[in-house]
Amino acid sequence: MxxxxxxxxxxxxxxxxxxxxxxxxxxxxxxxxxxxxxxxxxxxxxxxxxxxxxxxxxxxxxxxxxxxxWNRRKRQALINNEWHQLPALSRRSAVQRRDAEADHPDPPSR
The missing domain is CATH 3.40.1440.10 (GIY-YIG endonuclease)
Structure with missing residues (x-):
């Protein structure tokens, strides 16, 4: 096989x-x-x-x-059967950072 x-x-x-x-x-x-x-x-x-x-x-x-x-993080997602993460991990690191910041914005400063 x-x-x-x-x-x-x-x-x-x-x-x-x-x-x-x-x-x-x-x-x-x-x-x-x-x-x-x-x-x-x-x-x-x-x-x-x-x-x-x-x-x-x-x-x-x-x-x-x-x-x-693939980079290490993408290989680890494969190992952990986290198939849903593979498309996001295929994006450039700058895009990944931007997406992460959008998911968790900094609280407004006072």
Whole structure:
């Protein structure tokens, strides 16, 4: 089955990947120097924090590439299944700050 996945590395960073055998791939990330990703080799152990099943490996790979472009907050929303937050987290940080200020305006000064 095709999967896209997100690992948390020992240093707290995230790694996005895709595979057809999720269990074997995670084992490789943690054990096999020749088959595990170069990024995770020096950041072991890694822990699976999110995975999603796809109908086709091409779709899993495309979602992996999409996740790789996300910032940490957006990845954490995915991990926490907070799908409703993803559109807002896609906005530029200045827009996010403006929206937050509109939700919680400062009280009037006296």
């Amino acid at each position: 095709p999967w896209a996945y997100l690992l948390e590395c020992d240093d707290g960073t995230y790694y996005a990947g895709s595979t057809v055998d999720l269990d074997a791939r995670i084992w490789q990330h943690n054990h096999d120097d020749d088959l595990g990703a170069a990024y995770t080799r020096s950041r072991r152990p890694v822990v699976l924090v999110w995975s999603g099943w796809f109908d086709r490996i091409e779709d899993a790979y495309a979602f992996e590439k999409q996740i790789q472009g």
